[in-house]
Amino acid sequence: MGSPYSTTSEVFAAGGEGYLKEDHTPTTLPERREEILKLRRALKPAARGVGAENAFLSGKAGQGKTAAAKAELGELESFAAAEDLELTAVHFSCEGISSSYTLACGLCERLCDTNPNGHSMQKVLDHLWRAMNEVGGTIIVVLDEIDNLGTDDKILYSLPRARDKDYVNDDVYPSIIGISNDLQWRDNLDPAAKDSLYDDSIFFAPYDANDLRDILSRRASKAFRDTNLVYEDAEGEVFTVTVDLDGDENDSLDAAFESRSVDRTACSLVGIDSAVISDDVIPMCAAYAAQDKGSARQAIKYLRKAAAIAESEDSATVEGRHVRQAKDESERELIIEGMEQLTTQGHLALAAVTILEMANEPDLRTRKVYNVYRSLTNDIDADQLAQRRMRDHLVELDMLSIIRARKSASGSVGGEAYTFELRVEPSMALDVLEAVSRFDGVDFNTMTKNWLRDQ
Incomplete structure (x- = not known):
C-alpha cells in the first residue's frame, strides 16, 4: 500500500501553498492605494532626515493594515539604504502584552539585545532611551495589536515626546505606527497620550466582493498550477499574465506589461485563467467573505481550505462544492473556538x-435551564448568579451563534420570556465542555440520566 503523502500536488504549484498562508505578506496592495498614500505622507519626512510622523491604522481584522505597513516601510528602508540614511524600523506584536512596562522591555531587547526586566519603569525607560541613542537616526516603531495595552499608555505618551523632553539625542527621531482592530480603543486613552501619539489616523474599511476577488486572483496565480492572471487593457483587449514565482510580484507584473507595451495603470484585472480552479470558486470565496466581515484573511482561508479538500479527494480541480464545504468547516471551527473561550459562567x-438537549427536553425556558445551572454550580463550587443574570449569559451565547434564544411576548411575571436550543450538535458542545478543567469530575451523561429520572 502506497503512502498517503506526496512531495507534489495535482492542485498547488511547487512552493505555491505559502502564498495562501497567513504569514505571507503581499508586496502589491492596489485595493489599499489611498490608505498607503496617507501612510506614505506620514513617512515621507523620514526620507529627508527629520523623522516620520506618528500614525494610527485602524480597521477590522483582515483588512491589510499590517501588510500595508510592512510594504510601505520596506519601500522606505530600501530608499534609506540607497541614500545611506540612518533608519531603523521595528515591527513589534503586542499580542499577549498588557502593560507599557513589558512593551518597553521588549523594545529594549529588539534594539540592543538586552532586556532590563526587573528594574523600575523609569530605569527601563532610561535603558530604552540609551538604546535609541546608540541606534541613532530615524526609529519607527510599529506596534501591531496596540490595543492590547488597554489604558496603560505611559510609553505611548513618552516615546513620541522623547525628543521634546530631551530623553534622546538631537539626532534621534522616534515615532510610532499603531495598528489596531479595535476602532474604539484610542478613544479611551488619556487625551495627552492621544494627542501626542496620532498625527495621522488611517481607517481601513472592509473589502467588498470585487476587492476580495482581485486579491484572491493574485494569490491564486502564484498558489496553483497552470493559473494565470487575466487583464483587460484600455481598448478592451483581454490578455493573460504569468507571474514569476521566484521573483518580486511587482517586477514580474511590470515586465509583463512592458513586454506588451501597455500602461499597467490603465489595465484592469478581470480574474484568472486556470486549469485547476473552476470559474465559480474565487467569486464564491469573495462573496462569502464580503457578506461576513469583508476580510481578505477569511476569503483566503476559504480558498486554501477548499483546495485542501479537493486535494484530499484526489480531485484534479477545485470546485464550488469544495468552497461550500470549506465555509461550513470554517464556521464550525469558529463556533468551537467561541465555545472554548467562554467564561466559567458562559460554560455553565x-x-x-x-x-x-441531551435529555431531549422540550420547551427549554429560562427557569428549566436555571434549575440545571444551579445544580452544576453546586457540583463545581462556582458562584451562582441570579436567574436574570444567568439568562444574560444565554443571550450572549445566542449572539455567538452557539445557542438560539427565542423571545416571546411576556413571561410569567410580565417580563420577557425566552426559550433556548443549541445551534450546534450536543456532541460538539460536550467535547468542548469536557475539556474545560473546571468541569473535571463532572459526568454530563450521568447528569442527563438523573434529570430524566427526576422528571
Missing part, C-alpha cells in the same frame, strides 16, 4: 442547555 450556561 452552555452546559445547562446541553444537558437538557
